[in-house]
Amino acid sequence: MHLSLTALFLFLSAAVSASPTPLSSDLEDIAKRVPYNTCKLDITEIRTCEPQDRNLYTRFRLEGPNQVLWHETPQLSAPGLSINPSQPLELKEAGMEYILKITGRHDKDDVEFRYGLLTWTTDSTSGFAKCRGVTADDWNKGGSHCRTDSRQFQCEFAC
Numbered sequence: 001m002h003l004s005l006t007a008l009f010l011f012l013s014a015a016v017s018a019s020p021t022p023l024s025s026d027l028e029d030i031a032k033r034v035p036y037n038t039c040k041l042d043i044t045e046i047r048t049c050e051p052q053d054r055n056l057y058t059r060f061r062l063e064g065p066n067q068v069l070w071h072e073t074p075q076l077s078a079p080g081l082s083i084n085p086s087q088p089l090e091l092k093e094a095g096m097e098y099i100l101k102i103t104g105r106h107d108k109d110d111v112e113f114r115y116g117l118l119t120w121t122t123d124s125t126s127g128f129a130k131c132r133g134v135t136a137d138d139w140n141k142g143g144s145h146c147r148t149d150s151r152q153f154q155c156e157f158a159c
Helices: 005-017 024-033
Strands: 038-047 056-063 069-072 089-091 100-105 110-115 118-121 129-133 149-158
Touching: 038 110, 056 100, 110 149, 118 129, 118 149
Parallel strands: none
Antiparallel strands: 038 056, 038 149, 056 069, 089 100, 100 110, 110 118, 129 149
């Protein structure tokens, strides 16, 4: 039997707050013992030559539990789907319990994700949601000639 993301969060909050000295490793230990579904997100972050308030896009593949395809950005979407702070991407497909919100952040040079009560970024490396860089994480820094740049991440999260 699998717990919903909300039930899992409430369970873990209660378990950690009951501990006299909660440590981040407590959550890791509990996470290993509590069954939950895992979703996978292969994402490409794209930066174009447009003004900074509208130059971040994404193309991604989102798989639900048991590798069920929930979304794949169509090849005709060029350069991709907007993830700018003023126009973040919100997605809810059949089978998803919550809306997945994806926001590119210039100030932190990362991508932020929200799914139900869960929030993480492309810099998150542990816990119920984590990502790892597939390509070098530095953007092209070559002179004044603007080029479209991209970087890829693989993420997984409790869903």
